[in-house]
Amino acid sequence: MNNELLHNIWVVAGLGAMVGFILAYFFIRITSGSVKKQLKTESELKQVKTEVEQQKNKIEEHFAESADLLKSLAQDYQRLYQHLAKSSVALLPEATAKEIFAQDLLADKTAETFDENVVSAVSEPQNDEKAQPKDYSKGSSGLLKSKES
Template sequence: MQNIQNWSNEMWLIAGIGLFVGFILAYLFISLTKGSVKKQTETAKELTQAKQELESQKQLLEKHFAESADLFKTLAQDYQKIYRHLAKSSEQLLPDANNKSLFLQSFMNSEKSTAITPENPPKDYKEGSSGLLKN
């Protein structure tokens, strides 16, 4: 304790300046890191919010496609019912033997005609080549 009492004015001045500089540096450090921490927390909140929005969007898409699949299934079943009805009606209303099998054959032929083979390209293609390499 006697050492502190024996300090000269210059030593007290140096200690005071050091303390003052320390406070200024601490204040600057805190203010700089405080903004950084604030930005980090804001970024973390935004990230969490984006993840929640993404998850809700994903759930909406899954629900949409599940409902669409169910609707297409129902639609396909309805088309099958219509086809059976027309086939049955054609048998009853058109007793001619040629016409009975005609309705069913057209269904069978339509499946074959939609098959994509090298000889039978998709119907959206033009006849022959139409590009730059056309001879």
């Protein structure tokens, strides 16, 4: 009986091991697809993060270079203005030079012109209901034009 019990234990253990291997095989087979998918998704995520970081660096470089170029442009414009102001004293009559390169005068003229344009635009009467638009011709034109006109 002892021998028979030992034999039954080995048979049950062997069957248990075979069933365990079969279940493990199917479990690995089922989950391996999701593991592969997860690894693929992680690698794609890393790639996208790298691309975004590269794009961010390119944008930062672009704006830094643009700022430097605008700064040099402003400096060049300032040097040009100073050159013209100095040259105007030597080359133009004194009254004309003062009028052209007086910054306060330029600012005042610009403000006055802007104010005049605003006032004239606001003060003009608008009779859209009665007045015909000025881009229409009087009467017929082209093929519909009568010979009498």
